[in-house]
Amino acid sequence: MCYDISFRTQLEEITAYFPELVADPQLKVEWPSYEHLQAQAYPKIPIIYRDKKDGVLRLKVMEWGIIRHTAEVEPPAEERRFNLNIMSEKIFNKHIYWNQIKDNRCLIPMNDTFEHRGIRGWSKKVTYVIRPKEMPGVFFMPGLYSVASIVDKNTGELVEKWTWGLITREPSPDNIIRQIHNDSARGFRMALYLPFNVAKEFVSQGLADDKYKEILNYEMKSDDLVYFPVDTIRTAKPRKDGKKKYEPYDWGGKVPELGTLNPTDQK
Numbered sequence: 001m002c003y004d005i006s007f008r009t010q011l012e013e014i015t016a017y018f019p020e021l022v023a024d025p026q027l028k029v030e031w032p033s034y035e036h037l038q039a040q041a042y043p044k045i046p047i048i049y050r051d052k053k054d055g056v057l058r059l060k061v062m063e064w065g066i067i068r069h070t071a072e073v074e075p076p077a078e079e080r081r082f083n084l085n086i087m088s089e090k091i092f093n094k095h096i097y098w099n100q101i102k103d104n105r106c107l108i109p110m111n112d113t114f115e116h117r118g119i120r121g122w123s124k125k126v127t128y129v130i131r132p133k134e135m136p137g138v139f140f141m142p143g144l145y146s147v148a149s150i151v152d153k154n155t156g157e158l159v160e161k162w163t164w165g166l167i168t169r170e171p172s173p174d175n176i177i178r179q180i181h182n183d184s185a186r187g188f189r190m191a192l193y194l195p196f197n198v199a200k201e202f203v204s205q206g207l208a209d210d211k212y213k214e215i216l217n218y219e220m221k222s223d224d225l226v227y228f229p230v231d232t233i234r235t236a237k238p239r240k241d242g243k244k245k246y247e248p249y250d251w252g253g254k255v256p257e258l259g260t261l262n263p264t265d266q267k
Contacts, residue, residue: 002085008034010030014109014138021057036234046062047062085167092212102212105143105202107199128180130191132220140196140199141167143165145162168189169190195220
């Protein structure tokens, strides 16, 4: 479902793709590098959005995990975890809230997404790195953001809480992601990977509804993705081979080829 990413880029790399981007003055020039960020920890990273007041493209630190703009207090984690990702099918269709904030479009800079593959007979899943082949460095994933006025528990004052969620979609039957993210209670899902020109259009001004729907229906094909297995990422322990979490891991030929020995093979 894409609850794991890496953010290893510097702000100058982001602004190289978006020269008109105006960064929040509070942003540090050298942003920390993260080999792995997990959504359920509600991490904060710089997010690209279009300012509704002046139309300027801006970069601002926001927190992963949407808090509804109508909220007056921060919701408990068990409630908020359902808004880490946003199903593209719910925008315009079933869910009124996502339709209400469809103009709150944003782009999430990142360097990798991680998905977990179930293999029949294995107790633990194998983690894969997935990213667009077109952009081997930083790439930009579509999302929605929300701004809520939350009461600070310590001071009692109202503070603006900027949060975001990542848009996902269901992969088609022949997409390689179905063989990687293959064992989830919520079914087959993939992040809405976009080519750079489409990602840039996603945060353009005056984006018509029909164009927005076209982008939400976009599916990056298997041949346009880079994917490979890595070692376990949800641990603070360093890898035994001394490499980074996002680097390929040598499983010694133990990992079956994709499309074989998946939990779905038994159905």
